[in-house]
Amino acid sequence: MSARILDGNAIRDSVFAELRTEIKALGERGIRPGLAAVLAGENPASQLYVKSKIAACEQLGLGSWLHTPPATATTEELLALIGRLNGDPAVDGILVQLPLPAQVDAKAVLEAVDPAKDVDGLHPFNLGKLLSGRPGLVPCTPAGAMEILRRSGVAIAGANAAVLGRSDLVGKPVAVLLMHAHATVTICHSKTRDLPEIVRRSDIVVAAMGKAGYVRAEWIRPGATVIDVGTNRVTDAAEAAALFAHFPERLERFRTKGSALVGDVHPDAAGVAGALTPVPGGVGPMTITMLMCNTVKAACMRRDPQGAQTAPADSGTSAHGAR
Secondary structure, three states, X not given: OOOEEOXXXXXXXXXXXXXXXXXXXXXXXOOOOEEEEEOOOOXXXXXXXXXXXXXXHHHHXXXXXXXXXXXXXXXXXXXXXXXXXXXXXXXXXXXXXXXXXOOOOHHHHHHHOOHHHEOXXXXXXXXXXXXXXXXXXXXXXXXXXXXXXXXXXXOOOOOEEEEEOXXXXXXXXXXXXXXXXXXXXXXXXXXXXXXXXXXXXXXXXXXXXXXXOOEOHHHXXXXXXXXXXXXXXXXXXXXXXXHOOOOHHHHHHHHHHOOEEEOOEOHHHHHOOOEEOOOOOOHXXXXXXXXXXXXXXXXHHHHOHHHHOOOOOOHHHHOOOOO
């Protein structure tokens, strides 16, 4: 059996097409949603991520502003910047790219963002809304994972779901979203006993631990749906040989480049699972997609808060403002 590939790029394109229609309608009302990104320091990976997010804004016709405080910026300086962005009516969403410089109190900066502009969905106010099932801004990677499941026709209600990882960024929010969608959820972590057996009896597996190929193929129940959130860069030749033993083309690409991106699920799981997200090209594209959705949603909610309250409680799984 070969798993059905849940193509995040194709789903992104579908969502973008819907967003363009919504953005056009907002433009006819004189509204142009806008995202302000704060990138402190010169972390190459962060620069790449922010560049991709700004490019997505430009592709959709959203407003975007990039603020680049120096690596020497203090907590007070970043708080002052966040205060200005909170008060700027043209800014609907504020993205603070992590990690921040070591001398900065990252928690204080993140919590200073106006919850109405918290398009990362990580402010305690928005996480509280998520937990209580109220409409709001949902963390982007978990929302993207749910959008993949929904648009791929995966049955969630009544399913047994295992979430591997309990981070505030992915594990906890995706577990809550799955519960709101009526799945029976087990959250697993480093202290979980009999982890393979828990995974083996799950209809849906969400892997978000940050360990390359950790989830073995033999753990997966035949026909299960696997959402692989991990993005791990492998550079060790022996590790690559073990991961790609049954994928000679991928192993050859590794030898040519000297590195490869691998998820938290072993590639051999493609021969057991019923459906799974690839790495790269699965959850990754959907994270930026849901950031765009949250920016449009924030623009709608700021201008029509009463209308936003009529949205379904699980609207984070389809984060458009109009849904």
